[in-house]
Amino acid sequence: MIARLTEEERALALADLPHWTPVDEPEGICRRFTFTDFNAAFGFMTRVAIMAEKADHHPEWFNVYNRVDITLTTHDAGGLSRRDVDLAKAIDAVAG
Numbered sequence: 340m341i342a343r344l345t346e347e348e349r350a351l352a353l354a355d356l357p358h359w360t361p362v363d364e365p366e367g368i369c370r371r372f373t374f375t376d377f378n379a380a381f382g383f384m385t386r387v388a389i390m391a392e393k394a395d396h397h398p399e400w401f402n403v404y405n406r407v408d409i410t411l412t413t414h415d416a417g418g419l420s421r422r423d424v425d426l427a428k429a430i431d432a433v434a435g
């Protein structure tokens with residue numbers, strides 16, 4: 340069972356993820372990505388989907404044309420976990 344981060348661990352993790360914003364309900368982190376067009380946005384989503392499936396950890400996301408809003412939370416932990424932090428870093432690397 341994956342653990343939900345403590346308040347202290349969450350603060351440390353967020354300091355390391357400057358582009359991500361904490362959210363409540365569910366507890367997690369979110370970031371908006373904007374691309375030149377739908378093709379670029381969907382290419383990004385495809386790369387993230389492959390990574391997420393490999394890690395067995397999946398984003399909650401919403402796409403309209405060139406915009407992708409991502410929320411990361413761990414259902415199994417009932418909040419933010421190390422898996423969300425690792426996926427956020429991998430997503431940041433894919434986004435460039």
Ligand SMILES: C[C@H](O)[C@H](O)[C@H]1CNC2=NC(N)=NC(=O)C2=N1
Nearest residue numbers: 395396397398412413414415416
């Ligand atoms: C059975 C499977 O491993 C679990 O349901 C995984 C799948 N992907 C997941 N993704 C996310 N974001 N949180 C989870 O708790 C989670 N659990």
